[in-house]
Amino acid sequence: MMLPIVLGVGFTAACTPTIDHRGYLPRAGDLQRVSPGMSKTEVQALLGSPSTTATVNFTGDSYYYISSKVETQGFFEPKETERSVFAIRFDQIDQVQSFANYTLEDGRIVDVNSRKTPTRGREFTILQQLFGNIGAGGLLGATGGSDKGARVGK
Numbered sequence: 001m002m003l004p005i006v007l008g009v010g011f012t013a014a015c016t017p018t019i020d021h022r023g024y025l026p027r028a029g030d031l032q033r034v035s036p037g038m039s040k041t042e043v044q045a046l047l048g049s050p051s052t053t054a055t056v057n058f059t060g061d062s063y064y065y066i067s068s069k070v071e072t073q074g075f076f077e078p079k080e081t082e083r084s085v086f087a088i089r090f091d092q093i094d095q096v097q098s099f100a101n102y103t104l105e106d107g108r109i110v111d112v113n114s115r116k117t118p119t120r121g122r123e124f125t126i127l128q129q130l131f132g133n134i135g136a137g138g139l140l141g142a143t144g145g146s147d148k149g150a151r152v153g154k
Contacts, residue, residue, distance in 0.1 A: 035096065052066065067084050080104065083107065
């Protein structure tokens with residue numbers, strides 16, 4: 001009698017997703033305290049070290065504070081369900097020029113580790129590759145020529 005209940009609880013527990021919070025987790029209200037004109041050292045004192053930075057020589061630095069929420073369910077691949085990127089742009093004298101908050105919907109997925117080079121044109125299936133030349137006129141005997149080499153001149 002207890003076995004069905006134990007199995008039911010086991011299956012339910014196996015289907016419950018595991019949630020991981022990764023990256024920068026700001027304290028409540030810290031992001032709202034950033035304002036234009038703050039120095040880079042003030043931003044670091046308030047928010048800590050950024051997740052990553054970018055430097056463009058003619059405009060100044062940018063700090064990015066990145067956090068994400070990833071759910072893993074059973075044996076399936078982990079799936080990122082939330083992402084927050086707080087971007088701060090500095091001017092050439094290292095003062096906050098502007099800032100913005102981006103989410104997962106604002107981003108575009110770029111797979112830099114796939115080791116595949118994107119190409120233009122069509123990709124053919126294996127059947128299209130095998131049978132694609134049938135009736136194209138380039139098959140052996142389709143031109144009616146012999147297997148002797150072509151002669152140039154007489």
